[in-house]
Amino acid sequence: MSELLANLNQEQFAAVTLPNQSALILAGAGSGKTRVLTTRIAWLIQTGQATPANILAVTFTNKAAKEMTARLSAMLPINLRGMWIGTFHGLCNRFLRAHHQDAGLPAMFQILDSADQLSAIKRLLKALNVDDEKHPPKEVMYFINGNKDAGLRPQHVEADDEFGRKRVEYYRAYDEQCQREGVVDFAELLLRTYELLLKNELLREHYQSRFKHILVDEFQDTNVLQYKWLKLLAGAGLQGAAPATANAIFAVGDDDQSIYAFRGARVGNMLDFERDFHVQNLIKLEQNYRSHGHILDAANALIKNNAQRLGKNLWTDAGHGEPVRVFESQTDLDEARWLISEIKALIADGSKRSEIALLYRSNAQSRVIEQMLFAEGIPYKVYGGLRFFERAEVKHAIAYLRLLANPDDDTSYARVVNFPARGIGARSLEQLNDAAKTRDMANPAGISFYRAVPLLPQGKAAQSFAAFNKLIDGMREATQHLPLKEIIDHVLDHSGLRAHYKAEREGQERLENLNELINAAANFTQEDEDSLIAFLTHASLEAGDNQAEAGQDAVQLMSVHSSKGLEFNQVFITGLEEGLFPHENSTKELDGIDEERRLMYVAITRARHRLYLSFAQTRMLHGQTRYNSKSQFLNEIPEQGLKWLTPRFGSVWAGDDDFVATEKPTYAKSKAPGDSGWRIGQNVLHAKFGNGVIVDAEGSGQDGRLQVNFGRNGVKWLALAYAKLEKV
DNA sequence: TCTTGTCCGGTTTTT
DNA sequence: CCGGACAAGA
Numbered sequence: 039m040s041e042l043l044a045n046l047n048q049e050q051f052a053a054v055t056l057p058n059q060s061a062l063i064l065a066g067a068g069s070g071k072t073r074v075l076t077t078r079i080a081w082l083i084q085t086g087q088a089t090p091a092n093i094l095a096v097t098f099t100n101k102a103a104k105e106m107t108a109r110l111s112a113m114l115p116i117n118l119r120g121m122w123i124g125t126f127h128g129l130c131n132r133f134l135r136a137h138h139q140d141a142g143l144p145a146m147f148q149i150l151d152s153a154d155q156l157s158a159i160k161r162l163l164k165a166l167n168v169d170d171e172k173h174p175p176k177e178v179m180y181f182i183n184g185n186k187d188a189g190l191r192p193q194h195v196e197a198d199d200e201f202g203r204k205r206v207e208y209y210r211a212y213d214e215q216c217q218r219e220g221v222v223d224f225a226e227l228l229l230r231t232y233e234l235l236l237k238n239e240l241l242r243e244h245y246q247s248r249f250k251h252i253l254v255d256e257f258q259d260t261n262v263l264q265y266k267w268l269k270l271l272a273g274a275g276l277q278g279a280a281p282a283t284a285n286a287i288f289a290v291g292d293d294d295q296s297i298y299a300f301r302g303a304r305v306g307n308m309l310d311f312e313r314d315f316h317v318q319n320l321i322k323l324e325q326n327y328r329s330h331g332h333i334l335d336a337a338n339a340l341i342k343n344n345a346q347r348l349g350k351n352l353w354t355d356a357g358h359g360e361p362v363r364v365f366e367s368q369t370d371l372d373e374a375r376w377l378i379s380e381i382k383a384l385i386a387d388g389s390k391r392s393e394i395a396l397l398y399r400s401n402a403q404s405r406v407i408e409q410m411l412f413a414e415g416i417p418y419k420v421y422g423g424l425r426f427f428e429r430a431e432v433k434h435a436i437a438y439l440r441l442l443a444n445p446d447d448d449t450s451y452a453r454v455v456n457f458p459a460r461g462i463g464a465r466s467l468e469q470l471n472d473a474a475k476t477r478d479m480a481n482p483a484g485i486s487f488y489r490a491v492p493l494l495p496q497g498k499a500a501q502s503f504a505a506f507n508k509l510i511d512g513m514r515e516a517t518q519h520l521p522l523k524e525i526i527d528h529v530l531d532h533s534g535l536r537a538h539y540k541a542e543r544e545g546q547e548r549l550e551n552l553n554e555l556i557n558a559a560a561n562f563t564q565e566d567e568d569s570l571i572a573f574l575t576h577a578s579l580e581a582g583d584n585q586a587e588a589g590q591d592a593v594q595l596m597s598v599h600s601s602k603g604l605e606f607n608q609v610f611i612t613g614l615e616e617g618l619f620p621h622e623n624s625t626k627e628l629d630g631i632d633e634e635r636r637l638m639y640v641a642i643t644r645a646r647h648r649l650y651l652s653f654a655q656t657r658m659l660h661g662q663t664r665y666n667s668k669s670q671f672l673n674e675i676p677e678q679g680l681k682w683l684t685p686r687f688g689s690v691w692a693g694d695d696d697f698v699a700t701e702k703p704t705y706a707k708s709k710a711p712g713d714s715g716w717r718i719g720q721n722v723l724h725a726k727f728g729n730g731v732i733v734d735a736e737g738s739g740q741d742g743r744l745q746v747n748f749g750r751n752g753v754k755w756l757a758l759a760y761a762k763l764e765k766v
Numbered sequence: 767t768c769t770t771g772t773c774c775g776g777t778t779t780t781t
Numbered sequence: 782c783c784g785g786a787c788a789a790g791a
Binding site: 402405658659660661662 | 783
């Protein structure tokens with residue numbers, strides 16, 4: 039016990055040993071968050087306050103869940119089975135597999151990843167003859183997911199115009215299609231689980247009495263539905279305050295690191311949680327064990343510019359360390375050249391390449407840097423590309439496997455019915471689609487492609503489809519009792535995938551990936567479950583690491599978003615320019631700049647010993663040279679902690695108007711009425727609509743109109759002469 | 767039905 | 782500028 043709690047600082051200790059009540063732990067970057075979470079679980083068990091079966095620990099990424107499990111098994115000499123540790127989606131999947139009947143799902147239900155979902159929606163819209171100019175599939179997808187993430191079914195969505203009604207109709211049709219095909223998308227995993235718990239009292243009470251301790255990692259990233267789900271599991275009721283009988287939720291999060299609002303995360307959940315669960319135990323972990331003082335000072339000073347924080351200040355006893363280095367270059371190419379020389383120097387000084395990270399706001403920025411690293415022969419690894427299970431050839435193989443498990447999965451059917459080519463084109467598939475829409479009493483929603491084949495009028499197409507069905511059935515029978523690895527091997531041969539890629543000139547790499555799939559299957563061991571289903575779930579839920587060239591000591595390139603949770607000895611934050619970081623699109627969203635600033639905060643706090651910030655005066659973007667001014671975030675970091683590597687005076691950035699250029703500059707769009715001081719991106723307050731941000735403007739002075747995004751209150755055009763707007 | 771050209775659009779990402 | 786998505790020829 040004392041061993042368990044040894045070496046915790048005062049706040050960590052307090053958090054770990056809190057009494058059995060809900061608590062919110064504000065854990066700053068590098069403050070030992072994971073350690074507190076895992077030690078808390080171990081402590082609850084060791085002191086006899088909980089059994090493993092009483093624990094539910096939920097994270098956002100598989101990586102975090104694995105890390106937690108690994109650390110726990112190092113701490114506890116007991117079997118961790120019975121404890122539910124996993125991602126929101128993973129846990130919901132587990133729940134739905136166990137209660138698929140109550141949830142109205144087939145035992146073999148398949149999980150659609152985002153790409154599958156998009157193609158399912160495309161197929162649906164095509165079948166409904168929807169004009170995809172007016173309703174682009176991507177937007178329909180965002181609409182559906184946005185509503186599911188908020189816990190809303192089609193009947194809950196209000197639509198006040200024709201356009202809105204149409205989208206709700208598509209949402210409803212999409213849900214019907216998924217139901218018929220026996221597939222669920224990511225958001226559905228959560229929503230289905232939530233709804234089942236809501237309506238089934240027996241199940242709800244069972245899980246409520248089981249999970250006495252619910253622990254949540256990265257709480258600031260939860261969306262509306264995830265929070266509702268947690269409340270339900272905790273027995274906290276849906277409205278208002280939780281009763282005293284509610285289970286304890288131990289939430290760990292950092293509002294300053296909330297960078298996923300764009301995908302539905304709601305920081306406000308932290309405040310709601312405090313209120314709903316009468317949180318008396320708010321503990322701040324502010325001692326940072328990662329970075330030197332100057333780096334933390336920069337981070338603290340920057341994030342102070344955000345309003346609406348829960349408030350937190352990182353400190354360290356590791357000393358000031360080195361100043362933050364700043365480099366200004368003429369062009370993006372110069373920036374890359376400087377990066378290379380600096381990296382070479384660091385390596386020459388004995389730094390490991392894998393301890394050097396190059397961060398950027400958007401992935402497109404990596405190209406220039408990559409090219410130069412490649413030319414110089416410096417090993418590097420880019421994160422954020424295609425992942426293993428997202429590769430086309432792997433998805434094809436998976437589609438065949440899914441059809442073995444569930445032939446009604448139309449997305450998979452459509453994907454491979456003509457791959458490799460079997461003379462079944464778009465025309466034939468359309469015919470089949472028509473046949474599948476046939477409704478009768480037995481099948482009010484229509485039937486799947488697979489089942490529609492016998493309904494086709496005799497002809498060439500009907501024969502081709504029948505042959506394909508036979509192929510699938512044949513493979514299913516032949517592989518029925520084989521181990522997973524041999525199932526896949528059989529499918530690769532009999533589907534013709536292997537032969538297809540063998541014949542292709544550049545198919546070598548794809549073949550290797552298919553073999554890699556067999557390897558993955560061979561290493562995949564799942565105890566008491568149907569191994570094929572388990573493997574398919576694994577493929578959907580854990581897309582697999584990016585092209586990991588394991589073992590190679592390489593410089594790390596990634597977007598700021600993907601750097602969250604990681605740390606490096608030396609960090610370069612590149613492209614610190616207005617329009618790029620902060621990104622220009624962010625100015626059009628409510629609180630957009632604040633989220634960009636949190637992003638910058640995340641970036642800064644990745645660095646242990648040395649932090650570099652760089653920006654370029656001109657940058658090639660979309661084939662055009664853009665002239666940007668340096669990022670406002672640079673101005674928000676106090677000068678005394680900075681060390682400029684380039685001279686500051688004579689900089690062309692003395693003022694935008696003094697700009698001297700040989701080419702005609704293309705400024706970032708900034709039209710605003712006259713000199714009134716209104717500008718795009720400005721935050722404003724309106725008596726009726728509340729807080730908003732200016733997105734567009736026309737006219738000038740008192741004749742001008744401003745377009746303002748008021749978030750949930752909509753986007754409005756306001757005439758300056760009438761509307762009373764305050765700058766915030 | 768499969769290959770070649772043109773057009774468009776272009777943050778961030780996990781599950 | 783560069784890749785993906787779709788429309789016209791072999």
